[in-house]
Amino acid sequence: MRPSIKGFNNIKLRNKLIIMYIFCVFVPIILTNVIFYNVTIDNIKNQKEHDMDLVLEQITGEFISAVDQAIGISAAFYTDTRFYDFFETDYDTVIEYIENYEIYMRDYNNYTPLYYSIQGITFYTDNPSVIYAGGISPITEDTREYEWYKELAEVSHPILVNENEVFSVIRELDYYTNRDDMDIIVQIKLNPVHLRQIFNNVTFQGHVYLLNDDKEIEYSNNDTVNWQEDLIKFDEIEKGTDTIFLEEKQLPHNYLENWKVVGTVSEAEIYEELYHSRRFIITLASINFLFPTLIIIFISRSLHVRIARILRHMKKMKKQNFETIDYYGDKDEIGELTNEFNKMANTIKTLINEVYVANIQKKDLELKEKQAQLSALLSQINPHFLFNALETIRVRSLMKDETETAKIIQNMAKIFRNSLTWDKEWVTVREELNLIICFLEIQKYRFGDKLEYEFDIDDAAYDCLIPNMAFLPFVENASVHGIESVKEKGNIHIKIQCTDDEILFTIRDNGGGMSKDKLDDIMESLKNEESMGENVGIKNVYYRLQLYYKTEFDFNIESSLGNGTKVEIKLKSQRK
Template sequence: MQVWLQSSLAEMIALTFVGCAKAGRNMRTYFRHFTNHMKIRNKLIVSFIAVVLVPTLIVGVYLTVELRKMALRGAAEQIETNMDRVKKRTMDLLNVSYDISYRLSNDTRLGQLANGAYDSTYSVVDAYREYPDFKEYVNLYREITSMRLYVDNPTLLDNWEIIPTDEQTKKTDWYQWAKKSDGLIRWSYVTDSRDGLRYLSLIRRIDFYKHSTNGVLVINTNSAMLNGILSQESFDTMLVADRDIVAANHPELVGTTLQDLAIGPDIVDRRSGAFMTKLGDRRVRIQIADLYPDNPLINLRILSVFSVDDIVREPNRIIRSALAAIGLGLVVALVLILILSKLIGDRLLRLSKHISRVATGKLDLRLAIDGKDEIGQLSRQFNAMLGSIRALMGEVNESNRQKRELETRQNEIKLRMLASQINPHFLFNTLESIRMKAVVRKEADIARTVKLLGKMMRKNLEAGSGVIPVSAEIDMIGCYLDIQKFRYEDRLQYKLNIDPEASSERIPSLVIQPIVENAVIHGMENKEEAVTVEVTLQSRADGLFVEVRDDGAGMSGDRLAEVTASLKDPGGAEASDHIGLRNVNARLELSYGAEHGLAIESAPDEGTRVRFVIPRGMGDQTNV
């Protein structure tokens, strides 16, 4: 079952891939068909939109969003840095009140003063004079403005520092909290009954363990110093105790509450964090830092409020300027594309008109399109093509002329042959009669030679002017050389070096035998020693290589020049000599080109070498 599921899944995946590949091919075919039918002007505009406009818009939108985010992140980081600085300086200021409160909580002299039983005003004043610590703390530390201790001792006098607790004070929330707390510290924004002003005050219960009593200590911080710490901030920054704003860099905010600023209830009690909200018509970001994050009883926070619109105003200005510049650049680019497309279209239209005129047979044109771009190159190639066509037409006319001339010469040869030909059947029958007489008289050499002569003549008549296998041509060459060897006996030797792969090639008939005949006749002239004729055929990469060489008398340089010239000039002074070589050379050049004609090398007393190459795959081609 598992194997079946795996095979089914593999088949489904394969079919999916095949379907996707087919869909991709169809899409490419449709896209190619669609673009091929568009004008160049439209292609350039579409390319401009796809390659320039759309990416520019995408990049512009991305950069706009990122620039705004960077501005907001930068403002947030700046606010965090500023708030850390404000928090440190504020904590330094508040710690002074902390230290004083701890000192007083362990001051036994303060306990004696607060719990003494005084019978006269003089004794109270004298006791106050003996305890000047409150005045000294206020004078020594600028961070505090005043100190007072509330105690339940009716024998004391209110000197604005040691205050007997009245009923109104006992009803206040901060006093009741302090009395219930176990010596804990609290910061509250309370009203000082002495001057009627509100201060951020440290509130703490002071226990006098020796007397089993306690009092409530209130230390007012220096509001001016708190406002001075915050006044250096560029954004709206404030110090908040619970929901009361106790200090701010804008004096009009001091004494108000967070509700007065219309801060939402979901943010007003948050002790830390960053929040996006709206204050009236402004979108703002509120950053909150808790001064005592580890003490839930103290709700003292720093709030920084900055307008998002103010932060992104400069980035928005930069973005608008950049968009204006980009828009201007795109318009200029579009205009340039339209102008360029018109120039290209006009040049292509001129080229199309010239092509149409050439199609009607007007080959004496010349297209004048300047430039080194593709269209200019196409124009030059068009002119070169016209020149090649004109040259090809001339070559075709010349080839036809040569062909007609060759046909005329062949017809003349045929007429001469007809005038002197003998009935082939009569000739073969006569040769056969001679061979039989030789056999009867036991003349084997004569009989074999007559048989070779008949075979050679029959093959010559059968071959005609067509193409034959190399093996047939070699067979005729063998017959001819055997006949000549019968004639010259040991004076003539021959070698046939035939590549087995060349035997199946096809070549024009009687293209090698006349060269061999020339080598035998002229190689043995003026030489009494034996002559060797060597025939070589090799199948090479460039075609069929043919070479006929002899070690006969050879030719001098002048004689070789005359023979070579006679191959090119059939009507010259040497017209009666080497007619076989001239015919072979003419057939090769007409069939395969001038470069495939005969190449002759010769030197006196060294012999002669004749070679040529029939191009690969063109052996069946012949014009004669």
């Protein structure tokens, strides 16, 4: 019996149950709930951040869409020759200007009601003959001092400017380079209400900042930052320690180069749902803790109390006090143990008081009687007497020059001597072959020229160990059941091959063979481990091979009527 691990078997059952409760219930429940709580926090945080990131992408996309609408309108003006014709014409009279205005400019006013993101469109020109009204303004010296005018002169693409919370797309109409008589600029103002709706998305629970290429705040929904009056660096604004920065969204166009939309959110906003569910989680954890605890306490008490009671009565039994335990008909293992203990106590008491001494005397008499019978049986036949008698006959035959008879008697003596040493479990292949040769010589003496046999043995096989008489029964079957049943000359071929790991025994005869049904019956009886009955030799060998090699051997029989029989046995190679 293996010793107890670090004295664990010396711990009382109650303490073992407490240890089991701590490590199998208390600690797992605490760890499970802590892990569940932390995983829930992480999942909610990740989900919230993902949701807010999607909202931030939506805000960015809507802002870019609004700007793109203005850019698209400016592109329509940029390539429309009618506007160039209108603004570069030198008008002599007001009537002429108004007529051309109705012809060329009446359609552009449709853009404002068509696009909600557009607040208005203004054209700037230095043509003195136009009337500066109806969305047309002059390019004056003051105009040329504007920052956007200077920036526009340095680039060849539209620019986005922010003036008093109103974003505008401004573009110079200079597509046709051969028509540079007049300066023409179009300013498309974005609807500030629409922008406010974009950046104050109700599904975004944090703050959104539109930053220019200098990381200055151009627009934000954070009312605590005074970005309207002066440009403020984003890095300079005050942020809480629990602020989470979402992934920055770069604006793609060259006129918005290095502009980005940045979102921030407080962890308190993200964990708000979790805080609402905290009481539920705590309640659920308490239930998970309380009910298993009560159940285990009840079960452990049931086990400990009843086992301790059995132990007390067993200690009393040591003092020959065979008092039984009160049994209430419990059907579990401890209840059955209690019931069996009571039966055992009553039985022992009965045996000691009534039967024990008488039975001991009776068994002693029976044992002596059996020993006497065995001695008488052994004295009837002495195997050594038979062996000595055969040896005497062999010597007398040699004295009379009957060498063939003497040799056969010698072979029979060898076989008989082997039967006297049946307790020798393992023999070499050489020893087994000597026994086989003795048997075949006897059979050849019987059959004469009708029987021929041949051997094909690897030199390496002679010293291999095999179970005693593992091959001989099959040689006997080949001779008796195979060769005797045919009239023509019989041949038995025995082949033993040996490798480093395996030894293969093959015996083949040209006898009468057997039908497929009979072969199937033999193999089925071997698999089902039936009683000996018929085919004793085959079953004896097969069951002994199972005993020695378990499943690490191969056994196969091939046979058909009129074509002889082939037996193959493959064993693990063993040497002395």
